[in-house]
Amino acid sequence: MSNISPEHEASELDFKPLTAAQAQALREQDPPLSPWWVVAGQVAAGLLVALAAWGVTGRPNAGWSAGYGALVVIVPAVLFARGLMSQFSSINAMTAGFGFFVWEAIKISASVGMLFAAPRLVADLDWLAMLIGLIVTLKVYWVALLVRPKLNKDRLKS
Numbered sequence: 001m002s003n004i005s006p007e008h009e010a011s012e013l014d015f016k017p018l019t020a021a022q023a024q025a026l027r028e029q030d031p032p033l034s035p036w037w038v039v040a041g042q043v044a045a046g047l048l049v050a051l052a053a054w055g056v057t058g059r060p061n062a063g064w065s066a067g068y069g070a071l072v073v074i075v076p077a078v079l080f081a082r083g084l085m086s087q088f089s090s091i092n093a094m095t096a097g098f099g100f101f102v103w104e105a106i107k108i109s110a111s112v113g114m115l116f117a118a119p120r121l122v123a124d125l126d127w128l129a130m131l132i133g134l135i136v137t138l139k140v141y142w143v144a145l146l147v148r149p150k151l152n153k154d155r156l157k158s
Contacts, residue, residue, distance in 0.1 A: 046070025
């Protein structure tokens, strides 16, 4: 006994695979967002928040703390991006999925390790400034999703 409705079966029959040219045109209309652009945005946001913390408070340790908070996001993101872009992670869908989870675990572990090491690595650590640097840098992921190139629906119809 099938749980698939007749409408669903009809829509599956209307499915037509894309030709190589159509697939290439679709990729050009909606280019993937490179993880390196996200990392570059995080570096820029981290520098800005560190300079702002230093400038607003007038204390260098606040700037260093905010910068270290940004590094807690940036360094693991670099590891993650490098791991996902490796040839091993793109062999097939199974290795890509497994690689994603492995590199995400590495990213989380590196972030937690860097947070535990913060009091020993940053002189006169300002926890609030570090937290602000971390949060602002983390928000770059959402900004990257919002400003990524949008699909041009008019070109898709042709």
